[in-house]
Amino acid sequence: MLKIDGVSRRFGDVVALDEVSLEIGQGEFFALLGPSGCGKTTLLRIIAGFETPDAGRVTLDGDDLLDKQPNRRPISLMFQSYALFPHMTVAKNVAYGLERERLPRQEVRQRVGEVLETVGLSAHAGRKPAQLSGGQRQRVALARSIVKRPRLLLLDEPLSALDKKVRADMQLELKRLQHEVGITFVVVTHDQEEAMSLADRIAVFDSGTVRQVDAPVSLYERPRSPFVADFVGANNLFEGTASGLDGIRSAEFGMLAGTPLDTLAAGAKALLAVRPERIELTDQSATRGLAGSVLDVSFYGGVSHISVEVPGHVRPVLAAVQGASTVQAGAKVKVRWNAQDAVIMAVDR
Template identity: 80%
Template sequence: MLRIDGITRAFGDVTALDGVSLEIGQGEFFALLGPSGCGKTTLLRILAGFENPDAGSVTLDGADLLSLAPNKRPINLMFQSYALFPHMSVAKNVAYGLERENLPRAEVKQRVGEVLETVGLSAQAGRKPQQLSGGQRQRVALARAIVKRPRLLLLDEPLSALDKKVRADMQLELKRLQTEVGITFVVVTHDQEEAMSLADRIAVFDSGTVRQVDAPVELYERPRSRFVADFVGANNLFEGTAGGTGPLKTEDFGDLPCTAVEDLPDDSTALLAVRPEKVALREEDGLLTGTVLDVSFYGGVSHISVTVPGRDKPVLVAVQGASGVQVGAEVGLHWEEQDAVLLPVTQ
């Protein structure tokens, strides 16, 4: 539905976007994920019409989008701050865009009623924004965005103002609403868990470029670059040399088992990435041996840091539930070949 081709945007000496190309399908929940300053919000503003690219094109259903004024685009943007009118009721906030289009009063009332029911705010229709919780204000902003039935809804860090529990509830709510109303959602976030839980596909941004576009599971389990492996979730990274599909040869730890995302030239510098939950603790010797530095309990998961001689950074291990291992214990670390990914170190 949406094709972004070679979009470039610079602000003085800073290149915010460098030849970004993406394709987003009808009804897809698509996430732009990356650290602050990587260009994802700039791209969102270009789609909304608040920024003009220096080069490139954007088409929606095959038609040029960049030539249209912001108010003529079948797109709505939900701001990070929600930007609700404080002097208007919930119903008036939601109705504002429809009233500006001079739609019949009866149609406006019907559509506002339907969308407030969809987001579960019918009982709060007469309240002002300051009388609502953060989660409720977020729903008002969402209702105001979808009531105009846009082809594309852009969301800029939509859940960042909410506390952890409300954010988890609203993630489910956003996904439910997106499925129910059938609108294509594009969400900007720096929160990896948020992107992984919401999106059908994720584009990982770094310094104005797209490093990888994939479904959440593929992105997590098969990263294709050092940046993606290091940014998306926790990872234990080992450098060495490899040829073909592995193993990784290291001076300090010998050969470490892994599977490659692509065949590597013989003796090329390579990187092994293994997730904490893929590393098993053993009482006997494993691939590596070390000393338990710290044990942190997070309810459903325990994180165990293990110092390994010859490695500057501790190896992180994640186990289900409470762990019986004690700080100072000598342990072995092991993982299976298919659970570690081999990457070219240059990416």
Template identity: 80%
Template sequence: MLKIDGITRRFGDVTALDDVSLEIGQGEFFALLGPSGCGKTTLLRIIAGFETPDGGTVTLDGEDLLGRQPNRRPISLMFQSYALFPHMTVAKNVAYGLEREKLPRQEIKKRVGEVLETVGLSAHGDRKPAQLSGGQRQRVALARSIVKRPRLLLLDEPLSALDKKVRADMQLELKRLQNEVGITFVVVTHDQEEAMSLADRIAVFEHGHVRQVDEPVALYERPRTPFVADFVGANNLFEGTTGAGALLTEDFGPLPGTPLDGLEEGAKALLGVRPEKIRLVEAGTVAGGLKGAVLDVSFYGGVSHISVDVPGHVRPVLVAVQGASGVQPGAEVDLSWEAPDAVIIPGAR
């Protein structure tokens, strides 16, 4: 549906986007993920029409999008700040875009009523934004964005202003709403959990480049670059060279892992193993593997995070176990994992 081909955007000496190409399908929930300053919001603004690229094309259903004025594009953009009119009621905020298009009054009333019911705000139509909670204001902004029935809805950090509990609720609400209305969503976020829980596919950005596009599970379990392995979720990374079913390291010997396809033996590589894939047992229980001392144990309700100091490794190794952990700081432990649970990728940090 949306094809972005070779988009480049420079601001003076800074290249915000460097030859970015993406394809986004009809009805897809697509996330642009990356740290601040990586170019994801610039791309969103180009799609919306607020920025003009220095090169490349953007087409929607095969038609050139860049040659159309922002108000002539079948696109809605939901801002990070929501940008609601404080002097208007909820219903008036939602109806504003339709009124500007001079739709019949009965049509406006019908569509506003339908969309307020969809977002669960039918009883709040007469309220002003100041009388609503953060989550309710976010729903009003969503309702205003979808009431015009755009082909594409762009969301710029839509949940960043909400507290953690409301954010979790609204993640579910966004996904439900997207499935219900059938609009293609493109969301910009720097929050990995948000992207993983919402999106059908994710594009990871770094310094204006797309490093990987994949479904959330594949992105998490099989990152293809050192940046993606380090940025998406918690990961323990070890440097070495590729061996047969293992990463060969100077300090720890062979560490079990599964190399990505096409990775030659003897090449410089990184092994990434997720905290929940590591087994932690008393010292002396496992022959070989990693050995260390527990630095800290943090309990997060459903899971405990254990930091282990492994001599020769730059960072503490993070281990995640279900529930409360019986291990105490200072305990000597062995660490191990299975080869299929760790991925070996090309390059080094």
């Protein structure tokens, strides 16, 4: 549906986007994920029409978007600040875009009523934004965006202004609404959990380039570059050289078991990544594993994080176990994992 082909954008000496190419399908919930300053918001503004790229094409159903003014594009943009009119009621805020198009009053009332029911705000139609909670204001902004029935809805950090519990509720609400209204959603976020819980596919950005595009599970379990492995979720990273199909050879620890994502030449620099929940802690007397001592145990309700200092490794190894941990700080342990639970990738990606 949406095709972005070789889009580049510079601001002086700063390269915001460097030949970015993406394809987004009809009805997809697509996330642009990356740290601040990586170019994801610039791309969103180009799609919306608020920025002009230096090179590249953007098409929607084969039609060139770059030739159209922002108000002529079948696209809605939901701002991070929501940008609601404080002097207008909820119903008036939602109806504003339709009234600007001079649609018949009866049609405006009908469409506003339908969308307010969809987002669960029918009872609040007469209230003003100041009388609403943060989550309710977010739903008003969403209703205003979808009432015009755009082909594409762009969301710029839509949940960043909400507290943690409301954000979790609104993630579910956004996903439900997206399926219900059938509009293609493109969301910009720097929050990995938000992207993983919302999106059908995620594009990970770094310094104006796309490092990987994948479904959340594949992105988490099979990162294809050191940046993605380190940025998406917690990971334990070990450097070494490729050594056949069964692992890498580390100067500090010898052979470390893992599964290569691609064929790597023997002796090539490689990185092994293993998730905390794949780490197993055993007694120091175990024959296999890396010896270390427990630095800290943190309990988060459903899961405990255990930091283990392994001599020769730059950062503590992080393990995650369900529930409360029986391991105490200061305990001598060994950390180990199975080869199929660790991925190996080239360093120069």
